[in-house]
Every structure is written in structure tokens, then in C-alpha cells.
Amino acid sequence: MKETICIVGLGYVGLPLAHAFAKAGYETLGYDIAEKRIGELRRGHDRTRELNEKQLKEVTMTFSADSEILERADIIIMALPTPVDAENKPDLSPVESASKTVGKHLKKGAIVVYESTVYPGTTEEICGPILEKESGLVCGKDFFLGYSPERINPGDKEHTVTKIVKVVAGQDEKTTDVLCELYSSVITAGVHRAPSVKVAEMAKAIENAQRDLNIAFMNEIALLSNKIGIKTKDVLAAAATKWNFLPFKPGLVGGHCIGVDPYYLVEKARQLGMETHVIDAGRQINDRMSKEVAMQVLNALDVSPAKARILVLGLTFKENIPDTRNSKSMDVVHHLQSAGCAVEVNDPYVSDEELKRMEMTTGACEENRYDAVVFLAPHREYLADVQGMINAVKKGGVFYDLKSLVDRDTIERAGRRYVAL
Ligand SMILES: NC(=O)c1ccc[n+]([C@@H]2O[C@H](COP(=O)([O-])OP(=O)(O)OC[C@H]3O[C@@H](n4cnc5c(N)ncnc54)[C@H](O)[C@@H]3O)[C@@H](O)[C@H]2O)c1
Structure with a gap:
């Protein structure tokens, strides 16, 4: 039975x-x-x-x-x-x-x-x-x-x-x-x-820590590429032509797995009197990225932050799910707000009740309304109407494409400026 x-x-x-x-x-x-x-x-x-x-x-x-x-x-x-x-x-x-x-x-x-x-x-x-x-x-x-x-x-x-x-x-x-x-x-x-319970426990923790580190490396490369003045997407496309280059992408690491599990390894090492370095470095870089993203948006604005109206698209920690726990998109919103910007948010996966609880002002892709649209969690609903997102930016304003998913030329042809991580 x-x-x-x-x-x-x-x-x-x-x-x-x-x-x-x-x-x-x-x-x-x-x-x-x-x-x-x-x-x-x-x-x-x-x-x-x-x-x-x-x-x-x-x-x-x-x-x-x-x-x-x-x-x-x-x-x-x-x-x-x-x-x-x-x-x-x-x-x-x-x-x-x-x-x-x-x-x-x-x-x-x-x-x-x-x-x-x-x-x-x-x-x-x-x-x-x-x-x-x-x-x-x-x-x-x-x-x-x-x-x-x-x-x-x-x-x-x-x-x-x-x-x-x-x-x-x-x-x-x-x-x-x-x-x-x-x-x-x-x-x-x-x-x-x-072979043992401990092996299985360790295997899971390192799967997620490995992902965290790989993304952290890409984030560091993205920050450096930005300083050099070249596009991260172009760099990664060129490097990816080598057979053993790992195709990770930069981005925000939120949620309750990838950004959390490495700390479990750090704690275990600490209990055993061992210091970790690589794992901690990855966490530090990834935890800093929401501020870096907000800075990129602020630096690209052609109005002062106090006069800027910004729409943030996608508040959940990743696309197509309703989970906002430990979402770094929220941190981006808070950084922009702290700089004085009027920030409106939109997310088809987050209920009005939750947005209200988070004290967020809601907005939508209305034509020529925003100095910047910040496209973070690429929900399928947004990708189905790219033109709508672009049109929401005022002429000359900024379209920030965290994951480099929207065609740069389309945005520039529409008279908006394109910025990506
Ligand atoms: N979400 C993922 O994609 C994912 C993937 C792989 C592994 N994990 C891991 O799996 C575990 C569970 O994650 P999750 O995302 O399903 O969490 P979750 O928060 O979605 O669900 C946990 C559930 O446990 C319930 N709960 C809390 N305390 C309880 C208690 N004392 N008794 C009974 N129920 C209780 C909560 O009410 C909740 O419904 C975590 O360790 C997570 O790291 C999650």
C-alpha cells in the first residue's frame, strides 16, 4: 500500500x-x-x-x-x-x-x-x-x-x-x-x-551560492564597462562566442533563495571557525546593485531629481511571479525617492492592497508622462507592449532597461534616451 x-x-x-x-x-x-x-x-x-x-x-x-x-x-x-x-x-x-x-x-x-x-x-x-x-x-x-x-x-x-x-x-x-x-x-x-544528508544539504546551498557569485561577477563587469563607456551587452555578446564562456547576465539579486542561501554557508563556516571571502564578496556586490541602478537612472536624468517623475515597472523580485519578498526593485524605488524623485510604480502581479500597504503611488504607461521609465522585472505583459513602455517616456527622457531586453535603436528612433546596466 x-x-x-x-x-x-x-x-x-x-x-x-x-x-x-x-x-x-x-x-x-x-x-x-x-x-x-x-x-x-x-x-x-x-x-x-x-x-x-x-x-x-x-x-x-x-x-x-x-x-x-x-x-x-x-x-x-x-x-x-x-x-x-x-x-x-x-x-x-x-x-x-x-x-x-x-x-x-x-x-x-x-x-x-x-x-x-x-x-x-x-x-x-x-x-x-x-x-x-x-x-x-x-x-x-x-x-x-x-x-x-x-x-x-x-x-x-x-x-x-x-x-x-x-x-x-x-x-x-x-x-x-x-x-x-x-x-x-x-x-x-x-x-x-x-551519500549523506550533509552532502545533500551542502549541494543545494552551493548551487544557489554559485549563481549568486556568477551574477556578482557580471555586475562588477557591468559597472566597469559603464565606467569605460562601453555597453555590457556588447561585451558579453563578444565573450559568449568562446565555447566555455558562461552566459550569465548582470542584474538585481533578490528573493529568498539566491540572495539568502549564501549567508547559510557563511554562517556554517563561521561556526567552524573558518572565514569565507569569495561568498561574501559576491553578496556585497549584489547587495549594492540596487543603489548602483538608482544612481545610473539619476545620472541620466536631464532634470533635477526633485523635478523628476519616474515610473518603475515590475516590483516583484523576478518576472512573471507575484513574490515581492526581498525584492531589490523596491530598494531601487526607495533610493530614487530618497534622491527626491516622484516615483510611481506598476506591477500587474502585485495587488492594489499590497501596493497600498507598501505605501507606493501607482502609475501606468500613459503617453509622454515620465522623465524616466525604469524597466526592472520584465513581466510578459510589459514585453507584449514595448511601444507602450517607450511612449510613456517624455521625448528626450530616459528609458532604463535593466536587463537589456528592449531594442536600443527602437528607443532612440522614438526620440528617447536608452540606458542599461
Ligand atoms: N520559492 C522557491 O522557488 C524555492 C526554490 C527552491 C527551494 N526553496 C526553499 O524551500 C523552502 C520553502 O520556500 P517557499 O518559497 O516554499 O516558502 P513560502 O514562504 O512560499 O512557503 C512556506 C509556507 O510555510 C508556512 N509555514 C511557516 N511556518 C510554519 C509552521 N511553523 N508550520 C507550518 N507551516 C508553516 C507558511 O505559512 C508558508 O505557507 C525555503 O527553504 C526555500 O529557500 C524555495
Whole structure:
């Protein structure tokens, strides 16, 4: 008989995973502390837009904010947030608190698999003891631990959860066998059996840290190219003709993965008395980029900041998703505002309610209204009407194209000035 699965934390990661298990015929339960989220999911609405109403309704999933539901689960999959605090130190409190709850309802023989991005040692040295304490059971005898990092990319409808190879590790061979079999039954791309939980934890953290560093390098090259007076896009196009040049692009690194996970490695190194340098350098450059972007816009204006009206397009941390957490676009807005500019914002993925909460003034692509349009998160809706974005800039004004996606000549032919990172 198939195991009963309970996913704990039904966000960007947990919900698509629950759907995949339910679709493969597992009895699938979902537990989340957010009652509002549970209510919405029961009504067939996913505010993260990872699943549409049809997908939510095509399978049977039982969602609950009542932790008693955990008692039925043979396999519990933990998909909790792992942010950093104001000092960029890992904040494991959601993972710890959910582990306490799970411990209170843990069934003998159950496997608890962590999917959150953490530093090596978190699953076995922090979560295992919490589960033992709360359950009164013995880890490795009465219940078992596993780790399988999630690698989805929100908003990406091509690389969905079942199409990405899953790295899987258990605390012992038998647990790893069970988990490999379980994940293989839903992940069509297959599984990679990692030799230990710590290896799997480390692998996930370095995937994101590597991306952070590569983008940081491109950002530094973009800043230098700007100083030299050449276009970054031209430099990268030329360099990319070599077979082993890596095609990364400069940009803002926000969200709660790429810009956050490197700090988990830094903290682990610190705990072990080791200093990191490369990882920290990447973080410093990327964290500085929103200010650099704002400076580029301010330097390009032909009116004083106090007289400038600016429209920022795309507030979410990346395109085509509604996630504004740790969005660097917001930082760009704040820098422009601090310089005295009147900034209006637009984002089809962010609700009016949220914009109001963020105290933002909304604007839209009205003809000849702005001294600068700052195109940050390239949502598909914007790319479908490039002319509308260009026309919103006053003649002679600035079109700032963070990701160099709009044709420079088109903008210049329309009598506007083009600036890119
Ligand atoms: N979002 C991504 O694209 C992505 C990709 C790969 C890995 N990850 C990692 O996966 C993990 C989860 O990320 P996410 O984006 O799904 O987070 P999320 O914030 O979208 O979802 C987390 C969910 O957990 C719930 N929650 C918080 N505390 C809880 C508790 N004590 N008990 C029960 N539920 C609780 C929240 O209400 C929320 O619904 C993180 O470690 C993240 O780094 C995320």
C-alpha cells in the first residue's frame, strides 16, 4: 500500500510538491499554520500562481491548519521558509517551530524529510533532536530523517517539480532506499542518491551560492564597462562566442533563495571557525546593485531629481511571479525617492492592497508622462507592449532597461534616451 504523505508548509515549494504526490495516487495531506492560505487552497485559489484552479481541483488533497492531521502521515515533508534576519544571519525559527509541531504528532516508523534550504548539519543536528524531544521517540530507531532539496524556479512552467532531478539522502541506507523509491515514483527526471544528508544539504546551498557569485561577477563587469563607456551587452555578446564562456547576465539579486542561501554557508563556516571571502564578496556586490541602478537612472536624468517623475515597472523580485519578498526593485524605488524623485510604480502581479500597504503611488504607461521609465522585472505583459513602455517616456527622457531586453535603436528612433546596466 502507498504511504500517506503530509507536506508541512504549503508555499511555492510545498504546494506543487503536494500536487505531484496526489497526482501519482498518494493520499496527500497538507498542513500550514496560515489559516488564510488553507482557506484559499480549499477554495481552489493559489496566490503564488504555481498551480491554477484546474490543477488544484484535478486531484484530492486534504489541507488543514490543524496539526492533528500530521498523525496520519507515514512520510512528512518539510517545506518551510529559511530566511535571514536583519544581520543576514540564518533564521531557522520556522523550521524549528514546525519541527516542534511535527514532533508532537509523530507516528512511530515515520520518515521526516526536509526540503528547505539549510546549512549542512541542520537536519540531523538541529531538527532531529527537536523531533526526539517533542515526540519522546528515538531518531534512527523509532523515526528517520531525510533531506531532499527543492530546486524549482518559481514562475517557470517548463522546469516544474517533476521535471528536475531530485537529490535524495536519508540518515541511513534503508531510509535512503525508501525515499529514492518514493521520489522516483513522482519525479520523472529521476533521483540522485547522495551519500549523506550533509552532502545533500551542502549541494543545494552551493548551487544557489554559485549563481549568486556568477551574477556578482557580471555586475562588477557591468559597472566597469559603464565606467569605460562601453555597453555590457556588447561585451558579453563578444565573450559568449568562446565555447566555455558562461552566459550569465548582470542584474538585481533578490528573493529568498539566491540572495539568502549564501549567508547559510557563511554562517556554517563561521561556526567552524573558518572565514569565507569569495561568498561574501559576491553578496556585497549584489547587495549594492540596487543603489548602483538608482544612481545610473539619476545620472541620466536631464532634470533635477526633485523635478523628476519616474515610473518603475515590475516590483516583484523576478518576472512573471507575484513574490515581492526581498525584492531589490523596491530598494531601487526607495533610493530614487530618497534622491527626491516622484516615483510611481506598476506591477500587474502585485495587488492594489499590497501596493497600498507598501505605501507606493501607482502609475501606468500613459503617453509622454515620465522623465524616466525604469524597466526592472520584465513581466510578459510589459514585453507584449514595448511601444507602450517607450511612449510613456517624455521625448528626450530616459528609458532604463535593466536587463537589456528592449531594442536600443527602437528607443532612440522614438526620440528617447536608452540606458542599461
Ligand atoms: N520559492 C522557491 O522557488 C524555492 C526554490 C527552491 C527551494 N526553496 C526553499 O524551500 C523552502 C520553502 O520556500 P517557499 O518559497 O516554499 O516558502 P513560502 O514562504 O512560499 O512557503 C512556506 C509556507 O510555510 C508556512 N509555514 C511557516 N511556518 C510554519 C509552521 N511553523 N508550520 C507550518 N507551516 C508553516 C507558511 O505559512 C508558508 O505557507 C525555503 O527553504 C526555500 O529557500 C524555495
